[in-house]
Amino acid sequence: MIVAERKPFDEIKTALAGCRKVFILGCDTCVSVCMAGGKKEVGLLASQLRMSFKKDGKDIQIDEDTVERQCNREYMELVLSRLQDYDLVVSMACGAGVQLLADLSEPLQILPGVNTRFIGMTPQDGTWEERCRACGNCILGETGGICPVTVCAKGILNGPCGGTDHGKCEVDKDKDCAWTLIYHRLEKMGKLDNIRKDFPPRNHLVQCHPAKQVHEVYKGE
Amino acid sequence: MKPEIVIYCCANFSAVSEEDAEKIIPEDHAVLRISRLPCSGRTDVLYLLRSIEAGATMTMIVGCPEGQCQFVEGNLRARMRVRYANRLLAEAGLGEDRIQMVNIAPGDGIAFAAALRNVVARAREIGPL
Ligand code: SF4
Numbered sequence: 395m396i397v398a399e400r401k402p403f404d405e406i407k408t409a410l411a412g413c414r415k416v417f418i419l420g421c422d423t424c425v426s427v428c429m430a431g432g433k434k435e436v437g438l439l440a441s442q443l444r445m446s447f448k449k450d451g452k453d454i455q456i457d458e459d460t461v462e463r464q465c466n467r468e469y470m471e472l473v474l475s476r477l478q479d480y481d482l483v484v485s486m487a488c489g490a491g492v493q494l495l496a497d498l499s500e501p502l503q504i505l506p507g508v509n510t511r512f513i514g515m516t517p518q519d520g521t522w523e524e525r526c527r528a529c530g531n532c533i534l535g536e537t538g539g540i541c542p543v544t545v546c547a548k549g550i551l552n553g554p555c556g557g558t559d560h561g562k563c564e565v566d567k568d569k570d571c572a573w574t575l576i577y578h579r580l581e582k583m584g585k586l587d588n589i590r591k592d593f594p595p596r597n598h599l600v601q602c603h604p605a606k607q608v609h610e611v612y613k614g615e
Numbered sequence: 616m617k618p619e620i621v622i623y624c625c626a627n628f629s630a631v632s633e634e635d636a637e638k639i640i641p642e643d644h645a646v647l648r649i650s651r652l653p654c655s656g657r658t659d660v661l662y663l664l665r666s667i668e669a670g671a672t673m674t675m676i677v678g679c680p681e682g683q684c685q686f687v688e689g690n691l692r693a694r695m696r697v698r699y700a701n702r703l704l705a706e707a708g709l710g711e712d713r714i715q716m717v718n719i720a721p722g723d724g725i726a727f728a729a730a731l732r733n734v735v736a737r738a739r740e741i742g743p744l
């Protein structure tokens with residue numbers, strides 16, 4: 395999933411100066427799971443802002459709602475008509491969700507309420523770790539399910555490098571060497587021969603930006 | 616002005632009622648609202664912020680002593696949520712002690728009375744939002 399963290403309160407509050415009516419729109423998918431921009435976090439930010447503006451003696455209306463997925467047109471269409479009267483909409487979705495909101499609600503003012511950080515997983519409650527760089531050519535099947543592109547500090551495909559040190563990485567002694575992890579995982583899988591494989595250089599052509607894909611069924615004749 | 620205090624009590628404090636609390640704090644000193652939770656660990660940061668936004672001067676969460684939670688770590692989670700909620704209030708410019716967690720053994724009315732008096736005294740100092 396996409397992992398994000400909420401922007402600092404002061405940054406959001408400052409950006410709202412001069413508004414009379416503000417809408418905070420959450421996304422109940424990825425950013426909800428990473429506790430940055432789901433229904434609850436929208437409620438917390440809205441409550442903080444209402445209290446803070448009240449304390450400053452400012453009369454700014456803050457309303458809130460959360461859609462299932464902000465990166466998906468169908469869900470956004472359910473809420474768009476309600477946004478028209480607002481001076482600004484704070485989107486708590488990842489960058490993709492913010493951009494769909496901006497496209498669909500043009501020329502409404504929008505503000506991202508979170509900083510989008512990475513594609514990650516949840517090793518334990520409340521913790522998220524980056525595990526995929528969306529390289530476009532997944533080799534997890536060869537590397538025991540551990541991504542060297544992401545977990546290795548140098549992203550090398552034919553590791554380990556000469557800096558591996560008793561299972562730790564020379565770039566940061568607190569970090570595990572990705573290729574040592576891969577070695578031990580392959581050993582447990584009975585696929586240690588994979589470590590001898592020579593991976594060709596990564597094909598960066600599959601990673602041109604902005605990437606786009608269309609499902610076959612949706613392509614014209 | 617009488618401060619309003621919202622008190623979230625763990626179910627083990629089921630004996631504490633608004634009438635009991637009013638015997639400790641006379642009615643004309645504060646408005647006390649008691650809400651019972653199955654465990655202090657059911658405390659949600661959103662409840663805490665919304666009670667202050669809705670007009671409470673302070674919120675008090677009553678949980679069992681650490682190490683004695685029936686659900687093992689409910690009161691420890693409540694403590695972390697209280698810390699986070701106070702941080703969010705501080706960001707909004709409301710100070711960082713409007714929400715207070717107290718750990719009291721069920722049935723210890725003397726400790727409850729002392730904690731409640733402290734919270735009411737602090738609420739009278741800081742005043743509502
Ligand atoms: S808008 Fe972003 S956070 Fe929300 S579902 Fe889509 S990808 Fe996930």
Ligand code: SF4
Pocket residue numbers: 525526527528529530531532533534541542543544
């Ligand atoms: S190799 Fe790594 S970065 Fe590439 S798709 Fe697989 S997990 Fe993602």
